[in-house]
Amino acid sequence: MSEYLILIYQDESDPFWRDEANGEGLMKEHMAFGEKHGAALRGGNALHPTASATSVRHGIGGKVAVTDGAFVETKEALGGYYLIEAANLDEALAIAKDVPAPNGGVEVRPIMPT
């Protein structure tokens, strides 16, 4: 078995998020996802939007700069993740396809065994 991190990316500026009912609906979808794939889930969380992010950047000469905002500014930002266990990439992708991610998608990354 291998572990994979499923990173959920979504467009934060999409009007979808302004409607509270959408947020509640999405929560239910995540609950349903959790029930369906409970056996494979090892963890997961939703993140606050990138407006709440603080970046810490290491510069030349060991200087550390703390700045407001996401580390990389992109249209679609990381909004949450799941940690899963699967036999192979096909199994991981089958689970990834079920992750609710309106106006976005997910990235699947194998985790280095420690």
Add this chain to the structure above:
Amino acid sequence: MAEAHRSEWAYVLAATMSVTHDIDVAEECVQEAYARALTDWTANGIPHKTGAWLTTVARRLAIDQRRRRATHERLLPMLAPDDEGSSEGARGVDIVDDRLRLIFTCCHPALDLETQISLTLRFVCGLTTSEVARAFLIKESAMAARLTRAKKKIALSHIPYHVPAAKELPDRIDAVLDVVHLVFTTGHTAPSGADLVRDDLTTRALQLARMLRELLPQDPGVAGLLALILLTDSRRTTRTSSDGGLVLLSDQDRSQWDREAIDEGIGLVRESLRHRPPSRFALMAAIAAVHAEAPSFSETDWKEIVSMYELLLLTWPSPVVALNRAVAVGFAEGPLAGLAMLDELSGDPFLAHYTYYECARADFLFRIGRTNEALASYEFALELSENEVERAFIERRCRSIKAEVEAL
């Protein structure tokens, strides 16, 4: 001889993969088996079934290696990668399944398309790294790096070595068909270089399609693709003149078309069209079949071809299909109608840089007497084409049009 070696190597590799589940390790075991063959066969004579001998040795090496690794991992439990301990190493050799599994690994959608093609040529067809590099017209070192990266991704992300589950299978077969089709089209009209046709690639594609047909005999997409390749390739020898020049469909010597390939292709078209809705490749093959059955260019059933391109546009809309339909309309209803349809496509960003689009426009313009515009179109096409045979053809057309203008 080289050909026999290539296919045998690929068989041995696929069979060894079922033990190792790792291309790198399988490659090493196969290489070692060949090295042992060299000394063993010199001493004891060449065995009756060389492939079976090599497979047995390579698989035994792989099983030994796995045992060693398992022992190692027991001693170092904290460092052990969490690998599924499969036991099919002891099972009988199932060549058919081995090769099919390997194709699905090589053509996994998690790899980019060029990588899928490279892996397939290298490990399923058994081409050497330098031969695969030549297919892409890149340096051997660049191809070696690409293959290494790909093998690393397969290993790290655990791209499985198996036939996908039924739910995924249709999509995954489509991905494999796309790879084989791309190998064929790249060979059929080489995007650049000195030759119009790259026989090495068209031959590989035909081989792959035949293999898929053997492994997935019920699949209508596979039947369609094999038909398309057979029917298109049946014209191979007539597409270039003795001096290497391009010969258009209208000028090809139809008596030289490969009838055996055409008959086999038409049989497969019928079979694949029985499936509803027909697959993309079945429709494309059906169009090729209309050409193959026409006694001459002027007697081609262009209306039938137009209607099939329309069907194709519904299921597989693409600028090239739209272009082909416009050209077919030009022959079914006349150059004016064809030109009007081509002009409707003028805004398409892909076709704006597509040699065939400019050539088709030039031809229709010439036919309705707009000679200067035709010349301009050919000259633009010349700027777009990087295939030398194609360029020579366009230059010839330009010269003959200019000569005609001067004669008036």
